[in-house]
Amino acid sequence: MAELKIGTKVKDRYILKEFKGSGSFGEVWLAHDEILDSDVAIKIYISLDPRGVEEFKSEYITTHGISHPNLLTTTYFDVWEQRPFLVMKYCSKGSSSLLAGKTDEYAVWNFIHDVAAGLKYLHNMPEPIIHQDIKPDNILLSDSGFVITDFGISKKIRSTMRKQSKRAVGAGATAYMGPERFESDPTPVKASDIWSLGASIYELATGELPFSGLGGGMQRNGAEMPSLDNKWSKDMNMVMQSCLAKETWDRPTAEQLEKYADAIIKGEPAKVTWNLPTTNETPVPEPQGSSEEWSSAPQEEYIEEEPHSNKKRIWIAIGGIVAAIVLLILIWPSNKVEEPIVIPEDTVEADTAVVEVVEEKVSDIPEVEPKQKKQEQAAAPAKNTAKEQTKESPKKEESKTDNNATILKNALANGDYQQVQKLANQGYAAAYGPLAKYYLSNHDYKTAESYAKKAKAAGYSDGASVLKTLENLGYYD
Numbered sequence: 001m002a003e004l005k006i007g008t009k010v011k012d013r014y015i016l017k018e019f020k021g022s023g024s025f026g027e028v029w030l031a032h033d034e035i036l037d038s039d040v041a042i043k044i045y046i047s048l049d050p051r052g053v054e055e056f057k058s059e060y061i062t063t064h065g066i067s068h069p070n071l072l073t074t075t076y077f078d079v080w081e082q083r084p085f086l087v088m089k090y091c092s093k094g095s096s097s098l099l100a101g102k103t104d105e106y107a108v109w110n111f112i113h114d115v116a117a118g119l120k121y122l123h124n125m126p127e128p129i130i131h132q133d134i135k136p137d138n139i140l141l142s143d144s145g146f147v148i149t150d151f152g153i154s155k156k157i158r159s160t161m162r163k164q165s166k167r168a169v170g171a172g173a174t175a176y177m178g179p180e181r182f183e184s185d186p187t188p189v190k191a192s193d194i195w196s197l198g199a200s201i202y203e204l205a206t207g208e209l210p211f212s213g214l215g216g217g218m219q220r221n222g223a224e225m226p227s228l229d230n231k232w233s234k235d236m237n238m239v240m241q242s243c244l245a246k247e248t249w250d251r252p253t254a255e256q257l258e259k260y261a262d263a264i265i266k267g268e269p270a271k272v273t274w275n276l277p278t279t280n281e282t283p284v285p286e287p288q289g290s291s292e293e294w295s296s297a298p299q300e301e302y303i304e305e306e307p308h309s310n311k312k313r314i315w316i317a318i319g320g321i322v323a324a325i326v327l328l329i330l331i332w333p334s335n336k337v338e339e340p341i342v343i344p345e346d347t348v349e350a351d352t353a354v355v356e357v358v359e360e361k362v363s364d365i366p367e368v369e370p371k372q373k374k375q376e377q378a379a380a381p382a383k384n385t386a387k388e389q390t391k392e393s394p395k396k397e398e399s400k401t402d403n404n405a406t407i408l409k410n411a412l413a414n415g416d417y418q419q420v421q422k423l424a425n426q427g428y429a430a431a432y433g434p435l436a437k438y439y440l441s442n443h444d445y446k447t448a449e450s451y452a453k454k455a456k457a458a459g460y461s462d463g464a465s466v467l468k469t470l471e472n473l474g475y476y477d
Helices: 050-063 105-123 155-165 171-176 190-206 216-220 234-243 254-266 299-303 311-331 345-364 371-414 417-425 429-441 445-457 461-472
Strands: 014-022 026-033 038-045 074-080 083-089 139-142 145-148
Touching: 014 038, 050 074, 050 083, 105 145, 105 190, 105 234, 105 254, 171 190, 190 234, 190 254, 234 254, 371 417, 371 429, 417 429, 429 445, 429 461, 445 461
Parallel strands: none
Antiparallel strands: 014 026, 026 038, 038 083, 074 083, 139 145
16 A cells, blocks of 8 residues: 655646644645646545445445535545545645634634534435534534534544544543433534534634543533623623534524524624523623724624623512512512501490390300201211222222332432332333433433323423433534
8 A cells, every 4th residue: 555645646647745634544745636637635534345335336326426515525436445535626725723822703603614514414305414523623614604524424434444443532522522422323414513613613712621531421421601801792702602612502593593693693682592501600801902803893782782791680580579579569568567546435335235135145046957967967978888899990090100110200300210210110100201201301202202202202392302302412413
């Protein structure tokens, strides 16, 4: 097998001119196409056996015909000495990693917009493509903006290349892997690309990697959410943290990010349409200086309209508390002791006499128990006996169901999912939904799907909710 070096001719056509970098399974070179007399970028993968080459060819077919301004598409594919290679347009400005720690907010918003737009296209394809390796090295700078490269390589072909190269995935990718990718058998989902984008945003803004470069593995062990300093706006910090949300379903989609970044770039009100992450760090201070440094529109224009601002919520909460207090004052029963009525002395004797006469008349009336009431009491034991005999069996079933409900409630309160599992194994349908959510939160999507279907069949809404979440995550793609 020929060595890759300057001057090596690939497929009697491409002459290698300059080494540009390497990834887990190949090298990127600047090459000259002798036929077209132009410079191109060429990525040459590791040597594969015939089966691996055929797998790679089928992978390429799935990406053939893709066209989007934020995707660096392949112009030619072939195999040279059992090494698959891809030919692409050469981007002389290099990768976005060159901007890490050296860029401004306007450039980062454009980075977010362009990468999100490219991911939206891949994620929304009839057969969705999950990139699985979003990082600044794979986002190149072109004349039209940022473009994503190295996409379309599935988990299957990565596994094949890993086995045939007899090496693990390069350590550099770990920093961009979300917590769900550290499971024993991780299932790639669209939200994993969003976490990688969040890590890339942090790297471009600070020049450092989040979570000390250990990726979502640190997050799984309780590491705090990183924050950007006051050089960056609240919006930028919020978007970065949203992308890095621990739970996949809490992260924004690529389409939501593209729309949000587009509004910021245009100076329009930006609306948050996803669940904001809950963090325990102190709020990031307002950025100092004029926003005109990174946006042509005044910062105040969209901050006042900012829908995710907490100011409005705080005033609404205060108003609600005041209204509640006023309402309590109006309807609360008074404990005030009423002042005694003063009766003139000359009327006391007469009034007392009247009271004594009334009391005497009332006491003379004998207390008679209605005949109908006595008859009803006499008949009651017989009726009760009949009812008890009729309902004895259903009551036992109700008692058993109530007991299971109590056990389930206590188990959920204590986080005892072994007990919840036991109830589900016994066929107690109310346990299916909580168990589906539990497995979903632990990224065991297959088991979560199984219990969600059981819960839905039993008429529990949380089953349908879990199935919808799996669909949104791209589990069925």
